[in-house]
Amino acid sequence: xxxxxxxxxxxxxxxxxxxxxxxxxxxxxxxxxxxxxxxxxxxxxxxxxxxxxxxxxxxxxxxxxxxxxxxxxxxxxxxxxxxxxxxxxxxxxxxxxxxxxxxxxxxxxxxxxxxxxxxxxxxxxxxxxxxxxxxxxxxxxxxxxxxxxxx
Numbered sequence: 001x002x003x004x005x006x007x008x009x010x011x012x013x014x015x016x017x018x019x020x021x022x023x024x025x026x027x028x029x030x031x032x033x034x035x036x037x038x039x040x041x042x043x044x045x046x047x048x049x050x051x052x053x054x055x056x057x058x059x060x061x062x063x064x065x066x067x068x069x070x071x072x073x074x075x076x077x078x079x080x081x082x083x084x085x086x087x088x089x090x091x092x093x094x095x096x097x098x099x100x101x102x103x104x105x106x107x108x109x110x111x112x113x114x115x116x117x118x119x120x121x122x123x124x125x126x127x128x129x130x131x132x133x134x135x136x137x138x139x140x141x142x143x144x145x146x147x148x149x150x151x
Contacts, residue, residue, distance in 0.1 A: 001033075003015070014033050016029065020120075021121040021124075021142055021146050022121070023148070023149045024111050025115060025121070028109065028115060030108070031100075031108035032093075032109065032112060035099050035100050035105065038099040038102070039095060039096045039098070042099060057077055060075060070085050070116065070120055070123060071085070093109065125138050128141045
């Protein structure tokens with residue numbers, strides 16, 4: 001995910017990974033983005049900082065996340081070691097936790113835990129393919145997931 005100031009509006013633009021299949025996943029990611037900004041604003045308002053890392057390092061973790069997903073390891077630059085992605089996600093959720101209730105997004109954030117347990121949409125699609133060997137079954141699965149919670 002990349003964040004940048006919008007060129008024409010006084011807002012921030014989130015350039016997010018592929019659209020999740022489930023509405024609940026989309027809401028969870030939006031809530032996590034909102035909580036991240038609220039937490040960083042809170043730190044800034046209290047004259048507190050947060051770790052700043054070189055763009056090259058962040059791009060390495062972004063590549064790892066895209067390549068290996070939830071099963072991969074990212075570099076924890078503070079610890080200077082590789083850490084399972086899921087462990088870092090739990091740390092991230094803990095980091096934003098103190099602003100979640102103020103935002104009224106506890107249910108949406110809690111869904112991130114379900115995502116960590118069930119895997120990403122890509123993980124689930126691969127699982128269907130491994131189980132069936134049939135791409136048509138994967139497409140049927142994508143359709144059913146997209147409709148879940150909407151119709």
